[in-house]
Amino acid sequence: MKRFILVASFIAAAALGLSAQSSLTKADKLPTVDGSIANGEYQYESSVSGMKVLATLGTDGNLYLAIEAPTSGWVALGVGGKVMNGSRLFFGAMQADKSAFVEKLGRGHFYVDAKDLVVTKWAVKSSESSTTLELVLPASAAVWKGQVNLIFAYSSSPDFTTRHKARGATSLTIN
Numbered sequence: 063m064k065r066f067i068l069v070a071s072f073i074a075a076a077a078l079g080l081s082a083q084s085s086l087t088k089a090d091k092l093p094t095v096d097g098s099i100a101n102g103e104y105q106y107e108s109s110v111s112g113m114k115v116l117a118t119l120g121t122d123g124n125l126y127l128a129i130e131a132p133t134s135g136w137v138a139l140g141v142g143g144k145v146m147n148g149s150r151l152f153f154g155a156m157q158a159d160k161s162a163f164v165e166k167l168g169r170g171h172f173y174v175d176a177k178d179l180v181v182t183k184w185a186v187k188s189s190e191s192s193t194t195l196e197l198v199l200p201a202s203a204a205v206w207k208g209q210v211n212l213i214f215a216y217s218s219s220p221d222f223t224t225r226h227k228a229r230g231a232t233s234l235t236i237n
Contacts, residue, residue, distance in 0.1 A: 085235040086119040086210070093118055093126045095196045097161075097187030104128060110230035115139070115214050117234060124182070125204050127152075128196040131216035134188055135224065137195045140213040141204035144231045146171060149213055150203070154186035154195030155220035161186040163195075164222055201236075210234045 086105055093103045093116075104116035104126065116128040131137045136155035143149040146168035154163045163184045166173035184197040193216070204210050211233050215226035 084232070085237050086117060087237045088119050088121045090121050091118075092120045092122065092124075093128070093196065095126070095183050095185050095198055097185035097194050097196055099128055099130055099194060099196070106234060108232060110214070110232070111228040113137075113214055113216060113228065113230060115212060115230070115232065117210070117212070119201060119236065123201055124198050125201045125210065126196070126198055127212070128194065129214050129216075130192050130194040131228070132191060133193050133216045133218055133227065134190070135193065135217040135219045135227075136222055137186075137193045137216045138214065138226070139195065139197070140168065141199075142206070142211060143168070144211050144213065144233070146173065146213065149211075150176060150180065151213075152181060152184070152195070152197055153222045154184065154197075155193060155222065156186060156188040157220045162220070162222075163197075205236055208236050210236065 104118045106117040112132045114130040118126040129137045138153045140149035140151040149168040151166040165176040167176050180199045180203040213231045215229035217224045
């Protein structure tokens, strides 16, 4: 019986830990959108397929997102869905030694230009080993039914039309 209680307690503690990692509450401490990610700068951080995905929900009504991937090509984040179709997509890369950024809308397995832009601030930086994109958008453009669905990807090319090399998805609960 003691073993059962110990195992059940461990499982409950692990579940609470997982839940805490995938939720956001409004924070006063806001990330600096400069293309560099400092330790502890964001509320949420996860690693998938070599990519770091980060998020903070600010008390200012904005959602702060970042991605860092092992590439000199483009990196991208998307909000809205768990797949490209129907999601709003944000691409960043260094092109000809200049920061480049575009907003797109997912249509099937492709995307089209977004006419109503929502990102208010962005920064891209690249080194020999990684590319980082940080951006800010109104939380209202990303939160739906108390959740933020994120998709993310990267490519080995800085050309935004090149297919991704790796991708992932996650959902964050807003508390």
